[in-house]
Amino acid sequence: MEIKPRSYMISTIFMGGRELHLFILRGERMFLIDTGLAGMPKDLIFPYMSEHNLPLAEVALFASSHAHADHLGGNAEIQVACPTAKLGVHELDKAWVEKHELSVIEVYDRHADMKLFPAETRKWILDVCGADTPVDFAWKGGEVLDLGGRSVEIIHATGHTPGNLVFLDRQQGTLYECETVLESATGEEGKKAVPAYCDVAGYRTTLHYLADLPWDLLASSHSMPRDRKAGLKMIRASLDFVDQFDEQLEAALKAQRAPVAFAALAGAVSKSYGYDLSLGLAILMDTHLAHLVKTRRATQHPDGCWSA
Numbered sequence: 001m002e003i004k005p006r007s008y009m010i011s012t013i014f015m016g017g018r019e020l021h022l023f024i025l026r027g028e029r030m031f032l033i034d035t036g037l038a039g040m041p042k043d044l045i046f047p048y049m050s051e052h053n054l055p056l057a058e059v060a061l062f063a064s065s066h067a068h069a070d071h072l073g074g075n076a077e078i079q080v081a082c083p084t085a086k087l088g089v090h091e092l093d094k095a096w097v098e099k100h101e102l103s104v105i106e107v108y109d110r111h112a113d114m115k116l117f118p119a120e121t122r123k124w125i126l127d128v129c130g131a132d133t134p135v136d137f138a139w140k141g142g143e144v145l146d147l148g149g150r151s152v153e154i155i156h157a158t159g160h161t162p163g164n165l166v167f168l169d170r171q172q173g174t175l176y177e178c179e180t181v182l183e184s185a186t187g188e189e190g191k192k193a194v195p196a197y198c199d200v201a202g203y204r205t206t207l208h209y210l211a212d213l214p215w216d217l218l219a220s221s222h223s224m225p226r227d228r229k230a231g232l233k234m235i236r237a238s239l240d241f242v243d244q245f246d247e248q249l250e251a252a253l254k255a256q257r258a259p260v261a262f263a264a265l266a267g268a269v270s271k272s273y274g275y276d277l278s279l280g281l282a283i284l285m286d287t288h289l290a291h292l293v294k295t296r297r298a299t300q301h302p303d304g305c306w307s308a
Contacts, residue, residue, distance in 0.1 A: 067103055
């Protein structure tokens with residue numbers, strides 16, 4: 001799908017019905033934003049490029065917007081197929097992009113005592129990450145990519161991961177946000193999944209910043225492109241969820257009669273507000289508990305228990 005002139009969106013469905021969109025921006029050289037899961041270059045990206053007369057030889061740059069499997073799993077295949085193309089990521093996500101086992105250890109292996117991350121899921125994530133791939137460019141944010149006849153700005157958008165990136169094409173008025181604007185809880189009533197972000201204040205700052213940028217089309221990794229009105233509504237919903245969850249977690253903590261272990265607090269939050277008791281909820285609680293500590297609304301005791 002050509003969403004703007006010489007700007008292409010490659011779409012598929014994965015993980016039980018979730019949308020995934022990858023992007024190609026073409027000037028005199030091509031820039032590929034995200035590479036999907038392992039196998040997707042061969043099965044999806046390369047056939048699309050062939051069908052739309054997009055030569056592999058023109059791919060000069062490709063990026064992983066952040067260090068999650070569905071955004072980096074095809075990196076090794078792209079490097080083999082396009083040996084002169086250079087891979088760029090934000091410097092804060094570089095280690096995870098290059099060493100997938102490290103990202104699993106530091107992100108998904110937390111709270112092992114709660115048994116929220118089965119061994120088979122761990123294996124699947126490592127499989128779909130593909131082979132470890134060296135990074136050529138460790139961006140800080142603020143760089144401008146010259147594609148020949150068009151340019152793209154790299155913007156550091158911390159939140160979903162520490163080194164999350166978005167890409168702005170000012171000339172075309174398109175912001176490629178690549179799972180940065182996370183909206184709110186999703187899923188069936190009584191079993192809601194939560195968005196994942198790693199820094200409450202940083203995520204809020206990112207969302208406000210993106211809202212002020214000059215774009216008329218918001219292109220996303222997991223939803224169809226939206227015009228400015230719908231995109232700003234999406235950003236507002238994301239901000240509202242952050243405030244809502246912050247209040248809910250603080251209320252759940254205050255409701256405890258004594259300092260409470262993390263697992264018990266997670267159970268209380270799940271029961272009170274209908275969230276799925278999952279690793280996603282545990283990771284989000286880590287983020288918000290750290291924020292509650294910074295804002296002096298929570299204390300973690302030496303035994304690891306929590307109180308308000």
